[in-house]
Amino acid sequence: MSPKTLYDKIWDAHVAHEAEDGTCLLYIDRHLVHEVTSPQAFEGLRMAGRKVHAPDKTIAVPDHNVPTTLDRANAKTMTEDSRIQVEALDKNAKDFGIHYYPVSDVRQGIVHIVGPEQGWTLPGMTVVCGDSHTATHGAFGALAHGIGTSEVEHVLATQTLIQKKSKNMKVEITGKLRPGVTAKDITLSVIGATGTAGGTGYVIEYMGEAIRDLSMEGRMTVCNMAIEGGARAGIIAPDEKTYAYCMGRPHAPKGAQWEAALTWWKTLYSDDDAHWDKVVTLKGEDIAPVVTWGTSPEDVLPITGVVPAASDFTGGKVEAAQRSLDYMGLKPGQKLSDIQIDTVFIGSCTNGRIEDLRAAAAILKGKKKKDGLRAMVVPGSGLVRAQAEEEGLAQIFIDAGFEWRLAGCSMCLAMNPDQLSPGERCAATSNRNFEGRQGRGGRTHLMSPAMAAAAAITGHLTDVREMM
Amino acid sequence: MEKFTTLSGIAAPMPLVNIDTDMIIPKQFLKTIKRSGLGVNLFDEMRYTQDGAEIPDFVLNKPAYRNAQILVAGDNFGCGSSREHAPWALLDFGIRAVISTSYADIFYNNCFKNGILPIVLKPEEVDVLMKDAEKGANARIEVDLAAQTVTSSDGQVFSFEVDSHKKHCLINGLDDIGLTMEKAASIDAFESRASAQRPWV
């Protein structure tokens, strides 16, 4: 047999039909659904008189719109259009008989955090969701990617997706990370190196010692941003850490089925002589704590750097860089660590897991946020929140002057009331710094949870290594 | 879905790279549970001031481009989120084709599901069409999907590649779900095989 990549192996195990031109029907093992990209899909089913093909493989949770303030049980905390979307999901979940975690359920949270947490996401699966950050689930050695609403409807109706195979790209992070450097710095640095279109047409497999050394949480952070590098999906081969994470989760297999699953999972790796269409290698030692300065995730620099000038770039990027600098209100040559911030947001499907809260709390312990600064922590799920309370992390945040919120997407995309006002500058642990992403005119700098915590203390972008 | 065969229309130039889905349709407009009506909010934050007045400099507000049916854009158009609201907004405004050097993967697929043709050309070809588009309403660009060509207003012809399945569906306005359901037997057979091999799924 010819050598295969991990992507090849999962792909081959899920082709339900192949046409002569190579167009495949790929079978989908898990379909995750949230309230923003699904109403039109369910409506389409109703209009055509169709059912959900595999309701037991379909899992829904509201996350994008839901308020994260403590009073959210009060319906008045939601705007009318948000409430209509959440109510539509309540109704669709019930009518079509799919698994559902409503806002009132302690397991509710960001769809990409809930899936792995409940054991829905397992190695070797195909996982899709009407959300680009579905790439997150690739951390388990699952082939996971975002789809549009028409495709959501297609998967609901047929449990398959019409797909053509992507190319294989290997991203290797060799050696060890230095202290203060995290999974977020890896994934941002990779995008800095390849550009936001560098992965277009590829599925990326992340490998190398620095990746193997990461926890499952860290691996999810890395895969989460594969989409920001343009890739269809990011994937990491499962290993002992993966199995340990999955074991005992509510929807993970048990007993003999667990053993059978494990036997298959252990075959899920890229063969030594597999073919790669593109290879990118970074040295773990060379990666520094980074922040973004512009309005594209590729606008990334080590915190020790300075704001670039538009003339440092070439081609179409010159105009884009100038636009970014104007939008962000930054001057070329300004030290990144001199940039003053107004707000700190810790959360999102990139960095809203327990390990992220631990990393931020470790920096904040016994300290206070800078006066006048707005700071909030939004746990990725109700269970992350409960665990953080049990571990005493919540109290550290509260003592430091942070708001301690309920679970949801929150200020990651500002569809709920948590938004930046024009010109307001935010240190954020989320994944997109696009114009207006966190609120019209809002200015976003992406970074790791530890870096965001450091910025909260000083009031400006800060090299977390000075606090360790 | 509306068929796409040929198109002759005004093209609006947007030379910016990395035009993302948050620019195309900001998130406050994702709260709809319908597909239509998003055209007025296409490029909302670039197109209107905070209090809703039109920004005259923005290309789609210029008299020459108010009826544009084609966008000529910089590299990596449609990057960012999976929101199908982006092609819905483009379509609702009247855009039926986009020309760029590359697109984000999900956006690219979403266009085909909605009768919009995203065309990939070489950088020097996009440059020619960008200049052509800058001439305004008199410069009509022609797209022929069957022939896979784009013709500039002064008659230069550029060929583009497109996946044969996607082309077939777009030309005939076919609904993917109906087509896939014809393969129900293959899906059923796959499900029986898979549930024997991987019963835990």
Ligand code: SF4
């Ligand atoms: S946390 Fe942000 S990126 Fe993640 S699913 Fe929610 S809105 Fe999308």
